[in-house]
Amino acid sequence: MFREVETLPPVTSAPQVAEGGDVTVIQSGWRLGLRSFAQNRLAVVGLGLIVFFVFFCWTGPLFYHGNVSLSELSQANTAPVVGHPLGADVNGFDILGQLMVGGQASLEIGLLAAAIATIVGTLWGATAGLAGGIVDGVMMRIVDVVLSIPLLFVVLIVGAKWGSSILSLALIIGVFSWLVPARLVRGEVLTLRVRDFVAAARAAGSGRSRLVLRHLIPNALSVVVVNITFQVADAILLVAALGFLGFGLNFPVFDWGDMLAGGTNNLLNGYWWEVYPVGLCIVLTVMAMNLIGDALRDALDVRLRRR
Amino acid sequence: MTTYLLRRAASSVIILIGISILVFWMLHVISGAPGRAVLGLRAAQQAVDAWNKSHGFDRPLILQYLTYMNQLVHGNLGTSYKQTLSVNTILAEHAPVSAYLSGLGLFFAILIAFPVGIFQAVKRNTLGDNVITTAAFVTYSMPVFLLGLLLIQIFAITLNIFPPGAPAAVSQNSSVIGAIEDPRAMVLPVATLTFVSVAAYSRFMRSSALDALAQDYIKAARAKGLPERLVLMRHLVRNACLPMVTLIGLSIPALLAGNLITENVFNYPGLGIMFINALQNEDYPVLLAYTLMGGVLTVVGNYVADIALTVADPRIRLA
Numbered sequence: 001m002f003r004e005v006e007t008l009p010p011v012t013s014a015p016q017v018a019e020g021g022d023v024t025v026i027q028s029g030w031r032l033g034l035r036s037f038a039q040n041r042l043a044v045v046g047l048g049l050i051v052f053f054v055f056f057c058w059t060g061p062l063f064y065h066g067n068v069s070l071s072e073l074s075q076a077n078t079a080p081v082v083g084h085p086l087g088a089d090v091n092g093f094d095i096l097g098q099l100m101v102g103g104q105a106s107l108e109i110g111l112l113a114a115a116i117a118t119i120v121g122t123l124w125g126a127t128a129g130l131a132g133g134i135v136d137g138v139m140m141r142i143v144d145v146v147l148s149i150p151l152l153f154v155v156l157i158v159g160a161k162w163g164s165s166i167l168s169l170a171l172i173i174g175v176f177s178w179l180v181p182a183r184l185v186r187g188e189v190l191t192l193r194v195r196d197f198v199a200a201a202r203a204a205g206s207g208r209s210r211l212v213l214r215h216l217i218p219n220a221l222s223v224v225v226v227n228i229t230f231q232v233a234d235a236i237l238l239v240a241a242l243g244f245l246g247f248g249l250n251f252p253v254f255d256w257g258d259m260l261a262g263g264t265n266n267l268l269n270g271y272w273w274e275v276y277p278v279g280l281c282i283v284l285t286v287m288a289m290n291l292i293g294d295a296l297r298d299a300l301d302v303r304l305r306r307r
Numbered sequence: 308m309t310t311y312l313l314r315r316a317a318s319s320v321i322i323l324i325g326i327s328i329l330v331f332w333m334l335h336v337i338s339g340a341p342g343r344a345v346l347g348l349r350a351a352q353q354a355v356d357a358w359n360k361s362h363g364f365d366r367p368l369i370l371q372y373l374t375y376m377n378q379l380v381h382g383n384l385g386t387s388y389k390q391t392l393s394v395n396t397i398l399a400e401h402a403p404v405s406a407y408l409s410g411l412g413l414f415f416a417i418l419i420a421f422p423v424g425i426f427q428a429v430k431r432n433t434l435g436d437n438v439i440t441t442a443a444f445v446t447y448s449m450p451v452f453l454l455g456l457l458l459i460q461i462f463a464i465t466l467n468i469f470p471p472g473a474p475a476a477v478s479q480n481s482s483v484i485g486a487i488e489d490p491r492a493m494v495l496p497v498a499t500l501t502f503v504s505v506a507a508y509s510r511f512m513r514s515s516a517l518d519a520l521a522q523d524y525i526k527a528a529r530a531k532g533l534p535e536r537l538v539l540m541r542h543l544v545r546n547a548c549l550p551m552v553t554l555i556g557l558s559i560p561a562l563l564a565g566n567l568i569t570e571n572v573f574n575y576p577g578l579g580i581m582f583i584n585a586l587q588n589e590d591y592p593v594l595l596a597y598t599l600m601g602g603v604l605t606v607v608g609n610y611v612a613d614i615a616l617t618v619a620d621p622r623i624r625l626a
Contacts, residue, residue, distance in 0.1 A: 141318070145325030148609075149602040152564035153582070154333075157594050160586050161337055237450050241568055244452045245583060260452070264572075267456060268464065268471065275460075279453045287448035 033222070033299040043295030049288035053281070057103035066097015069252050080273055087273035089262055095273055098259055099281055105255035106285070109170045109239045114231035116174025121181025122224055126217075128182070129189030140186065147179045152241065159242055164250040169242070173235050181227050188220040222300035229293030233286045240282050256282050311623075312614060319610045326602040330595050331375050338591040340364040345388040384596040389588045394596040397581065403483040405577030409566045411493070412500025413555075420505045421551070424512020425544060428520055431513075439509070446506035451565050455499040455572035462495060469494045472574050496573045503565050504558070511554050516547035549620050556612025559605045 037043055066084075072092030080087040086095035128139040154176050155163075163169040192198060192215070201215055242248045243257020244264070256278050263274030338344060342358035359365055363374060378385065384394040427436045446454065463471035470492045486493060519525065520543060528538045570579030578597060585593040617623050 141321060141325060144318075144322045145329055145602075148322060148326055148560070148605040149329065149598055150560040150563045150605070152560075152567060153594075153598045153601055156582070156586060157333070157337070157591075157598065233448070240450050241452065241564075244450070245568070245571060247586065257450075260450075260456075264452075264456060267460065270464075272460075275456060279450075279456070282453065283445065283449050286450075287445065290444065290448050 033296075037295050037299040040295040040298065042291050043299075046288040046291030046295070049284055050292070053103060053107065053285055053288075057100050057107060060100040061097070064096065064100070066094030066100070068093050068097045068101050079271075086277050087271070089259070089274050090266060091262075095259075095277060098254070099256075099278060102254050102256045102259050102278070103281060103285075105166055105249060105253055106236055106239060106257070106282070108166050109173065109255065110232045110236040110285075110289075112167070112170035113173035113177065113235040113239075114228050116171065117178040117231055117235075118181050118224060118228050120174070121178035122185050122220075124178065125182035125185030125187075126189055126220070129186040129193075136186075140183075143179045143182050146176065147183075151176055152238065155238060156242065156245065156247055160247045163242075163247075166249065166253060169239060169249065170235075173238055177231065177234065177238075181224060181231070184223045184227055185220055188223050189216060192216050192219050222296075226293055226297045226300060229289045229296060233289035233293070236282065236286055236289070312617065315610060315613055319606050322606050323603060326599065326606070327376060327379060328372070330599045330602070331372050333598075334591055334595045335368065335371070338589075341388055341591075344589070379599075384599070385592040387585075387590050387593050389585075389590040390593075394592050397593055398578070398596060398600065401576065401578045401581045404486055404575065405566060405570070405579065407483050407486050408493070408496055408570070408575060408577060409500065409562060411497045412504065412565075412569075413562065415497065415501040416504035416508055417551075417555070419501065420508035420512055421544075421548065423505070424509045425516050425539070425547060427509070427513040428516030428547070429539065429543075431517065436513075440513070443506040443509050446502055447510065451499065451503050451568040452572050454502055455495070455569055458495050458499055459572075471495070496569050496575055499569045499572065500562075500565055504562070507558065507561070508551065508554065512547065512551060515550045516543060519543055519546040522546070549616060552612050552616050552619065553609075556609040559608040560601065563601045563604070 072088075075084070075088045075092035078084050078088040078092070084094050084096070086099070088094055089098070124139060124143070128136045131139075155173055158172050158176075159169060163172045198211060198215055201211060206214070239248065239255055240257030240260065243255050243259075244261045246261055248258045248261070249255055259278045260275060260282075263271070263278065266274050340355075340359040342355040342362075342364065343350070346355055346358055356365075363371065375385075382395070384398065386392070387394055387397055390397065423439060427439055430436050459471045462469045472492070524546075525538060525542055528542050529535075533541075566577070567579035567582055569575070570577050571583055574580070582594065582597055584590075585597075
């Protein structure tokens with residue numbers, strides 16, 4: 001969507017040689033997708049950014065020891081200097097060090113919440129799509145109900161009550177955001193069931209389990225994989241909003257949103273280093289996830305690729 | 308058409324009932340027997356139990372739900388024990404200013420996003436399209452509060468054109484008159500909400516217009532020699548706007564969330580500030596009443612969008 005990949009090699013669906021066939025080159029849809037992903041420069045930039053942030057947050061603290069837990073009021077609100085390359089916040093904590101440690105929490109919550117949402121949503125959607133009938137109806141109405149309620153409200157209410165650690169917050173966000181993947185997977189299973197290649201596989205004598213494992217799941221998976229990236233981005237934004245509003249993690253654990261909450265009070269004093277570095281980290285991470293998601297969608301989604 | 312709308316109405320009612328069950332259940336799990344919250348930590352356990360019993364919080368869950376539903380359909384959203392006020396009073400006090408802010412934000416978002424999306428689709432892959440796409444993409448990836456802070460930094464602190472907070476009259480007594488009388492102070496909050504929505508809407512509008520451009524009726528219109536201006540105005544714009552009606556209906560939860568965060572950035576005392584204050588006071592009847600309201604708004608908004616689409620698109624009417 002963001003950048004259309006227009007000329008791509010035609011999609012030759014992998015020949016499924018049942019037995020004894022002379023298999024030379026099988027170019028699977030996934031490998032083709034991977035190639036077109038690599039050709040998308042913005043996607044590679046996005047991937048590079050994510051790799052950078054992972055190294056920055058997890059190996060950074062091994063080399064750079066910023067004070068993030070002992071308040072030093074003599075250092076409060078220091079502008080960037082040699083000891084504090086990005087300055088210090090209201091408690092005298094080093095901003096660069098906080099960026100690294102806080103990023104760990106933000107990324108962990110984002111990934112964990114997306115994983116929970118994806119697993120629950122995929123199972124829910126696949127069950128509803130395969131079961132059909134009244135089971136499908138009831139399951140999807142439940143999805144409609146939860147989807148109608150603003151996610152931020154529910155996560156704020158439940159998060160303020162029970163979510164003060166990385167695990168609990170990720171669990172709460174995940175538990176309330178599996179609805180979109182559920183809808184996607186159900187829709188995909190419904191359309192795949194009646195597609196020609198499934199009929200062809202059935203005609204070729206594939207059993208039910210082979211149909212599900214070889215044809216339905218791999219084809220529905222691309223939708224799920226694309227959605228994971230957006231899910232991570234949304235979860236990172238959501239947890240940042242929670243932190244900003246003051247209902248995030250409990251000290252000494254903190255994420256990028258918590259840092260912004262503290263810095264905002266000092267924006268009118270001109271302490272820009274308490275707001276913009278951490279803001280940039282959030283925007284770059286979320287943007288990188290969205291870039292990867294857009295590229296994956298172009299690369300894996302067969303319908304989009306044909307257009 | 309009527310059968311379609313009736314069917315949709317029936318499923319909307321089912322979803323509304325589902326929402327009421329979910330919200331009631333959440334209220335029950337989080338603060339099932341509010342006696343302790345009402346009487347305070349030092350009250351004797353017997354007094355707390357007696358209060359809960361006299362207010363019916365010891366009855367079976369299904370009976371409590373029926374009472375709750377009975378109150379709901381009579382327009383009673385419950386009582387805030389923390390503020391000893393009815394939730395209706397509290398919501399009614401804050402709703403007008405929020406509606407004013409969100410309404411303006413949505414109005415300007417639509418006003419900007421529609422032409423921008425059409426422009427991008429018509430001039431696709433040109434410099435202008437790429438610049439707008441990039442800007443929308445960055446805004447889309449930005450937390451709402453950061454956008455608000457950036458606007459405060461640029462226009463309130465550096466340039467000193469607009470005030471950084473809500474109009475003073477609004478902050479004091481949540482009066483919507485105060486908000487209307489001070490349009491300068493409304494610029495930044497409204498702009499924050501507008502930008503966030505424009506980023507999402509224009510992205511969608513662009514792809515919707517691209518889809519429409521590829522249709523045969525556009526080719527037919529061009530082939531019969533219609534001037535390009537008329538092709539765009541008569542055929543493209545109308546058709547490209549149709550999916551947007553659905554999108555706006557679907558984006559109500561996001562609008563409410565954006566409203567909540569924007570109000571907190573600019574200290575604009577509408578429902579968003581009310582929500583955060585209630586959260587700090589653990590005033591769950593207020594929190595869940597607003598959540599319920601959000602859910603109802605979403606369902607009703609989606610239904611209205613469906614009706615609007617049916618009216619606007621004869622293809623749906625005939626099907």
